[in-house]
Amino acid sequence: MGTVSLYTAETRRLSKRRFTRFFVLIALIVLGLLAGGTAYTHEKTTARTRAAAEAAADRAYQEQLGYAEQARQDCRKDPTSYGGNCDGISPPTRDQISAEQFLTPPFDFRADFPALVIAWAALLALVAFIIGASFVGAEWNSGGMMNLLLWRPQRLRVLSTKLSALLTWLAGLGVLSGAAWTGLFWLIATLRGSTAGMTPGAWQSLGLTGLRGLGLVLMAGAIGFGAASIGRHTAAALGVAIGVIVIFQFGLAIVLELARVRFYEAYLLPAWIGAWMVKSYDVVDYRAPCVYSATNSCEPPVLTITWQMAGGLFAAVSIIIVGVAMWTIRKRDIT
Structure with missing residues (x-):
């Protein structure tokens, strides 16, 4: 019964935080501007x-x-x-x-909306990372975690309950916003384009893309939560994110390209996110000797990253970071 009350309290605290509401509002404004821009730049052909x-x-x-x-x-x-x-x-x-x-191009729901699902998932994943990091990081920084553990000393249970509340809340946000996003662009396609071709197979493919997007949101939230818990500060998780973007993306990309590493894009995060969201991503090595075949005279070698590979990598990173967070709260002093 105590776990249930703690879960309810954490869910309520997450929902009522001004930081959470602010970033959700920012995300909704950005999504609204994107939808408005799409409607403005498309028109049904009559x-x-x-x-x-x-x-x-x-x-x-x-x-x-x-x-x-x-x-x-x-x-x-x-x-x-x-x-x-x-x-x-x-x-x-x-x-x-x-x-x-x-002619102003019409908005083709079947052809154009999948890219907008990726945009929705990317923005929501960023917001989930920041909210997840702040949710636990602010409590460590303010001393709230220490006070909570005084009357509820089960460290692993407390942290796992907080993580469960966060992921459940993010899942709800993702489902509601994803449904509203789909309905909004269905309306735009109806008024300013076409909804033709949406067969059951097309809806199934779109739904699977949305589920992978929701998975990306949950993994981002878990990683932000775990990184902030390890560093015991929101800034720790944000610092890791900035380091990954600046050092391990831009810097690493330049170094790998100068070193003429084969398939250097495979070492960068965007390729794996692309593979996860669109089911596969081809990394082409234009510098390597071409591959001859009976049908094509000469083709550059290609490394294909599948969504299964990307999902396995993201799941492993999430599990490792959350696992380290659980280990540190169990082993390190709380003060």
């Missing part, structure tokens, strides 16, 4: 919009005719300025200026 595009194409063609005629007249006055070849000045043909160039 007979009216196509007629307007055809008229715009005609006007553009007439303008090009005028420019070409003016250029020919200028060339006759001073042939040297045009290389002496006035007959070579000609406008584009009418079929080269198509109405499609003047």
Whole structure:
């Protein structure tokens, strides 16, 4: 019964923290701006919009005719300025200026929404990392963890309950925001594009992408929680994140490229996140000798990172960091 009350208290504390609400609000604002920008830059193709595009194409063609005629007249006055070849000045043909160039593209839900699921997952994972780190880091820094352990000395149970509350809360946030995200873009596609082609197989694929995105959010939250618990400060987790981005991404990428390491992208985080979200990621080594085959004359060697490989790596990192956090709270002094 005590564990349940602690879990409820931690869930309530997480939900009521101003830091949590602030970052959730920031995430919602960014997602709203992205949705608004998508709606603004897309438009359903109708007979009216196509007629307007055809008229715009005609006007553009007439303008090009005028420019070409003016250029020919200028060339006759001073042939040297045009290389002496006035007959070579000609406008584009009418079929080269198509109405499609003047149409605002429609939003195709099946083709365009998967990329937006990745954007949703990436933003939510960042927010989950920061919230997870702050959730436990602030308590260590303020002394709240020490006070809590005075009346509930089960260290592992306390930390695991906090982690469970965090992951459950993040899962709820992910499910609710993911459902709202999908519904919002379904509405945008209905009003300003197309929802054609959404077969049961397409929905299944989209759902699996969303589940992998939710898994990324939960792993990011767990890693942030564990890193802050190990360092006993929110800044510890944020410092690790900055170090990974600056040193192990930009710096390592430069070093590996200068050293001409084969498939150097495979050592960088974006390739593994891409593989996890889109099921596979091909790392191409353009510097290596090409591979000959019966069908293709010469192709550069490719290393394929699968979503299973990426998921295994992320799960291992999460388990190791959380495991170290559990070990340190059990072995180290609380003061």
